[in-house]
Amino acid sequence: MRSLEKANLVLTEFEQLANTNTTNPIDPKEGYKVGVDLGTSSIVLVVLDAGNQPVFGAFEFADVVRDGLVVNYQQSVQIVKRLKQQAEEVLGFSLAAASGAVPPGTVGNNKRVIANIIESAEMRADQLIDEPTAAALLLELSEGAVIDVGGGTTGISVFKEGSPIYVVDEPTGGTHMTLVIAGYYQETVKEAEKRKRDKKQERQNFTIVRPVVQRMAEITRCALAKYPTEPLIVVGGAASFEEIEKEFSVYLNQEVYKPIYPQFVTPIGIAMSSTIIYGEG
Structure with missing residues (x-):
């Protein structure tokens, strides 16, 4: 599968960045994208350039989500703040906004809480996408x-x-x-x-x-x-x-x-x- 081969190249690059606390050179004036994934066992922050190539990655193991629902709001915010600060220190500029994701079928307040966490971490909440659709984007x-x-x-x-x-x-x-x-x-x-x-x-x-x-x-x-x-x-x-x-x-x-x-x-x-x-x- 050609699309899987392409995805694996991006994943390999991101994994190296996430495990070495390093960044690929980027000029924020040329544009960047940010994603925050609140998972059951970890929270991941991703920074891409305007062409969807990895620039920075960081994650922290956490027990803040269960069965797709946030059960520890304050800890979630604290972790996202730490990851954001880590990214900004390495990148050399502030992250203004980030997108998030929810399990399929999530509606109402359960969906809004993800946006609230991003905003409480001092970023504007951009897109809220369902998780499988997010995965399908990388996999083409x-x-x-x-x-x-x-x-x-x-x-x-x-x-x-x-x-x-x-x-x-x-x-x-x-x-x-x-x-x-x-x-x-x-x-x-x-x-x-x-x-x-x-x-x-x-x-x-x-x-x-x-x-x-x-x-x-x-x-x-x-x-x-x-x-x-x-x-x-x-x-x-x-x-x-x-x-x-x-x-x-x-x-x-x-x-x-x-x-x-x-x-x-x-x-x-x-x-x-x-x-x-x-x-x-």
């Missing part, structure tokens, strides 16, 4: 489905001619994987979360959480029974297991693809959706 997906495996839910969005025609979001995600690991080892959720992120234990961990992954695949199968499509692309922080796309492919009897850093697909897509901001150098 006009036909097919995005399987977004988040911390609290698995969301499937089927796209036709560039627009979502069917969306479902079910409460099975990375948190459920952590709970299964905690039960298996008779340890705390915090200990299990740390174990889940340990690459050295990935193979054993995946064996333990396979029933959860199969439940995610079943949610996908039900969606595809109504709207069969291809390609299928799995994204999200909980999709980081190396074998997850293979498990989906076997269960669905259809090839499933995964970008190189699936946890950063939606955050970058959020930034891509933003209006270009022209700042002072």
Whole structure:
């Protein structure tokens, strides 16, 4: 898939920036875009140039969102402020605005709270996009489905001619994987979360959480029974297991693809959706 190859180049560049606290040169007068992704296990801030190339990235692990809802507003604001300050110190200019994202189907006050967090972090709230549509922007997906495996839910969005025609979001995600690991080892959720992120234990961990992954695949199968499509692309922080796309492919009897850093697909897509901001150098 050519579009996936292009997305992987952007993801690789962003991952390097996010893990080294460095920036690519940019003149704010030429325009930039900012995205903030409030995930179940982490908050990510993305800065792109006007051509959607990564300029800066930063993230912080957090427990402020559960099942798509913000449960700790103040901590969310504090983390976004820290990430914004970190970005401004490296970039050398202030970030004026940022876009955010919400789970599919989010309406009313639950949607507005994301904008409030961005504004409380001293940025203007720009666009509010649903998460699968954000992911589809980076993936250049006009036909097919995005399987977004988040911390609290698995969301499937089927796209036709560039627009979502069917969306479902079910409460099975990375948190459920952590709970299964905690039960298996008779340890705390915090200990299990740390174990889940340990690459050295990935193979054993995946064996333990396979029933959860199969439940995610079943949610996908039900969606595809109504709207069969291809390609299928799995994204999200909980999709980081190396074998997850293979498990989906076997269960669905259809090839499933995964970008190189699936946890950063939606955050970058959020930034891509933003209006270009022209700042002072």
